[in-house]
Amino acid sequence: MAHDVCEVTCIDEKKVGRVKNKLAEEKPRDVVKVFKALSDETRIKIAYALAVEDELCVCDAANIVGATTATASHHLRLLKNLGLAKYRKEGKLVFYSLDDEHVKQLILVAFAHQREVVEA
DSSP: OOSSSOSSOOOOHHHHHHHHHHHHHSOHHHHHHHHHHHTSHHHHHHHHHHHHHSOEEHHHHHHHHTOOHHHHHHHHHHHHHTTSEEEEEETTEEEEEESSHHHHHHHHHHHHHHHHHHHO
């Protein structure tokens, strides 16, 4: 018998109602897009690099993750299209940064959590 599963059904209607109401107000599908975007190893590396350095050109991002400029550009464009990154063009160079402090904190907290899990 599993020890991590309830042996009887007991529903706290107040808690369930509160959470269902909150979920109805939010947009879980949009949040899923954020986590799907960050679930790719190359993209999370790029996002982490942007959290550490604030802004990088596509060439720098490619060099950091060991990818071609085309591959890095593809991943950065996807992050931008999902609202996680933004860019600016300076002459022939394109510089990317994270869209806002929330995105930066999400990435840094995820990495901090992973360090704690590994150390435990």
